Amino acid sequence: MNGYRNGGGGGGSAELDGPANSGNVTSSGLHWKLGLLHSRGRYLTAETFGFKINATGTALRKKQLWTIEYDSSHDDTVYIRSHLGRYLSGDRRGNAACCSDELTEAEKFSVECHPDGSGRWAIRNRATGFYFGGNDERLICHEKQPTADDWWTPHFAFPPQVINHCRCATLLTCLDCGNIVGLQ
Secondary structure, eight states: OEEEEETTSSOOOOEEOOOOTOOSSSOOOEEEEEEEETTSOOOOOOOOOGGEEEEEESSGGGGGGGEEEETTTTTOOOEEEEESSSSSEEETTBBBEEEEESOOGGEEEEEEEEEEOOOEEEEEETTOOOEEEEOOOEEEEEESSSSGGGGEEEEEEOOOOHHHHHOOOOSSTTGGGGGGGOOO
8 A cells, every 4th residue: 555544643643654663764754655667668576486676567566566765864865665575785796685674784775866857766775886777687786877777767656645635746856746757
């Protein structure tokens, strides 16, 4: 489920989707559900068996839904969580994985917007400085500068009530309304 849900306590508060009281450092409650479309036109997919990742999804379904969790204690740090509750990570050897359910330095990423204003993202691992990308079956965190295979287009999975009440939503200040797929 995505969007808003009623918070406990009857105070009329709402929080964005995500694990309630998860104990992680994403205390801001800013969680965005989205699909990440690879530069080759396929969605980032988290396979159920073996926590494998690839960019082979042809449509935005459950396996292609990811949650961006903003870390309010670090300026531009995000965590990328699969539908299985596991976090995307990168190591110093360039390997990308999605098997950790704990947050460490390897799971910290930052998002950089393409300078052409297209709304595409380059996802950089904060610990290594490498960009997340690759080809359909072989996703890695290896490049020091983003290449053509390292750009992702976010497709936000907003519920209708959010779209109706919020015509301009941004995860980061570099995005604007005209470039967010799913709000047009």
